[in-house]
Amino acid sequence: LCCPPRCVCVTSLLLLAATVAIVGLAVALGLPPRSPANRLCAASNNRTGFLCDDRVTCIPASQVCDRTSNCRDGEDEQEELCGDLPRSLPTYLFFRCGNPAHWVYADKRCNGINDCGDCSDEIGSLSACPPCGSAWWSCSPVFHEYCACVPRSLCRDSVQHCTSWSDEYLCTP
Numbered sequence: 001l002c003c004p005p006r007c008v009c010v011t012s013l014l015l016l017a018a019t020v021a022i023v024g025l026a027v028a029l030g031l032p033p034r035s036p037a038n039r040l041c042a043a044s045n046n047r048t049g050f051l052c053d054d055r056v057t058c059i060p061a062s063q064v065c066d067r068t069s070n071c072r073d074g075e076d077e078q079e080e081l082c083g084d085l086p087r088s089l090p091t092y093l094f095f096r097c098g099n100p101a102h103w104v105y106a107d108k109r110c111n112g113i114n115d116c117g118d119c120s121d122e123i124g125s126l127s128a129c130p131p132c133g134s135a136w137w138s139c140s141p142v143f144h145e146y147c148a149c150v151p152r153s154l155c156r157d158s159v160q161h162c163t164s165w166s167d168e169y170l171c172t173p
Contacts, residue, residue, distance in 0.1 A: 040092050047107035048092060050076055061093045062105035095121055112136065112149060119147035137171040139164055 041058035043049030049058040052071035059070040065082035075081070086094040086103045095109045096102075098120030108115040110129035115121050122129055123140075132138040132149035139162035140148040150161040155171035162168075 039090065043107065047111075048105075048109075049107070050093060052076065060105075061107040064089070064093055064105070095127070097121060098124070098126065112146060112151070114145050114147050122147035137162070137167055139166050 039051040041049040041051040043058045043060040048061045050061060050064045050071075051058055053073050053075050054071070057071060059076060063070045064076045065085060067077065070076050081088055093106055094103045095106050095116075097104065097116035098118045099116070102116055104115040104121055109121045109127055112122065121127050135152055136149035137152050137155055138149050141163050142148065142150055142161055143163065146161065150167055150171075152171065152173050154161050155167050155173045158168070160168060
């Protein structure tokens with residue numbers, strides 16, 4: 001008979017050796033790594049992204065279920081993920097618009113464009129967007145595809161974007 005502390009130590013070493021052997025065998029056989037449980041990542045411009053199985057590639061949320069495999073193994077187009085949009089998507093990948101029948105990919109929220117059609121992805125408590133940055137001119141309401149801010153590149157372009165015309169008379173590019 002062995003004393004309990006020694007048995008625990010021997011058992012732990014045997015479990016560690018078995019784990020190392022299984023992992024080594026999986027690598028030798030080329031088995032794919034287990035999918036990460038959390039696929040949330042920050043894609044370009046710090047937008048919400050989807051982490052591929054390689055655990056390195058982060059694609060923008062809007063490239064998931066777009067009928068183009070952006071991940072090496074195509075996990076961004078799998079039926080279980082894309083079968084019943086948006087219900088089959090993880091909640092971090094999409095944003096529900098003010099009209100519950102509409103949704104947009106999470107990386108489209110707070111991008112300055114009225115993707116929901118009612119500006120709920122850009123202004124209001126649901127969107128939680130920061131105020132206009134230095135590259136934007138703040139005015140509300142605005143015309144066309146913007147909600148509360150227009151790009152400064154559109155200032156003084158002889159086209160009215162703000163109902164107040166401030167983009168033509170006060171804004172500097």
